[in-house]
Structures are given as C-alpha cells and as structure tokens.
Amino acid sequence: MSHDTEHAPREPGTGPGADAAGPERTPGPDLIPQGDRDKLTLRLQQALATFVDGPRQAVEEADAVLDEVTTRFADTLAERRRVLRTGWQAPDADAQTEELRLALRQYREITERLLHMAVPAGQ
Incomplete structure (x- = not known):
C-alpha cells in the first residue's frame, strides 16, 4: 500500500511559502469548540x-x-475573516508593514x- 504524501495534510509552517526562519507557528483556536465537537x-x-x-x-x-x-x-x-480585515x-x-505581513501570513495559513482539506470521494 502506498502513501500519497503529495496530498497529505501539512503541518503549519511546512507548506509552500513557509518562512524557514520564522517562528514556530501554533494552530489557532478551534473552528468548533471541543465541547460542541464532542x-x-x-x-x-x-x-x-x-x-x-x-x-x-x-x-x-x-x-x-x-x-x-x-x-x-x-x-x-466569516467571523475570522471579518476580524482579520478590520485590522488592515x-x-x-x-x-x-509588519502588521500587513502578519495579516498576509494569517490569510495564507x-x-x-x-485548500488541503479532503472530502471523501462519492460512491
């Protein structure tokens, strides 16, 4: 069985355009709170x-x-986008420039x- 690494999810900061010298990024807050997910x-x-x-x-x-x-x-x-837009x-x-760089990095992340989310193929 082969593993398709080309389409595998990547850790933040490892994708194209990641800042090699940038600080280690941590994931942002959950899109749906843990209790609600449960x-x-x-x-x-x-x-x-x-x-x-x-x-x-x-x-x-x-x-x-x-x-x-x-x-x-x-x-x-939509709310995250609204908050992000408000800043710039x-x-x-x-x-x-630094604030704009950080905003651009958040948009990219x-x-x-x-873009790397996968939806199961239909049957």
Whole structure:
C-alpha cells in the first residue's frame, strides 16, 4: 500500500511559502469548540448506531449533523475573516508593514488549510 504524501495534510509552517526562519507557528483556536465537537460527534455516532432499526432517520440525523457542522464552520470562518480585515482595512487603520505581513501570513495559513482539506470521494 502506498502513501500519497503529495496530498497529505501539512503541518503549519511546512507548506509552500513557509518562512524557514520564522517562528514556530501554533494552530489557532478551534473552528468548533471541543465541547460542541464532542456533542456533534456523539450525535453522528448515535445516527450510525441506529441505522439498522431506522435507516431513514439515521441518515436524516447524519444530514442534520453535517448541516450544523458546515454552518458553524462557515460562520466561524466569516467571523475570522471579518476580524482579520478590520485590522488592515479600517479607515482609521494605519497598518504598518509588519502588521500587513502578519495579516498576509494569517490569510495564507487559513487558505492553505482550507485548500488541503479532503472530502471523501462519492460512491
């Protein structure tokens, strides 16, 4: 079995354009808080466990969980983008080169993480 490293997720700071001399980056806050992730995971596991007794209801619950996850994901990303923009786009913002460099790095990190997410192929 071969391992496809070309499309494997990369650690922050190891992708194209990473600052070799830059400080070690740590992941930002979770897109969905751990407690909420645990609840959503439990709901999905319950849907999977009830498939035999109620296939349609199990799939409907799995659909509802995915809908909630994608909505929260999109809302969180939109808020992060708004906050990031505020730092350099505000009319009274006198962003210095270093602040702009940091903003660009954050845009790059978020975009690279999104670009390297994989969705399972359909069956």
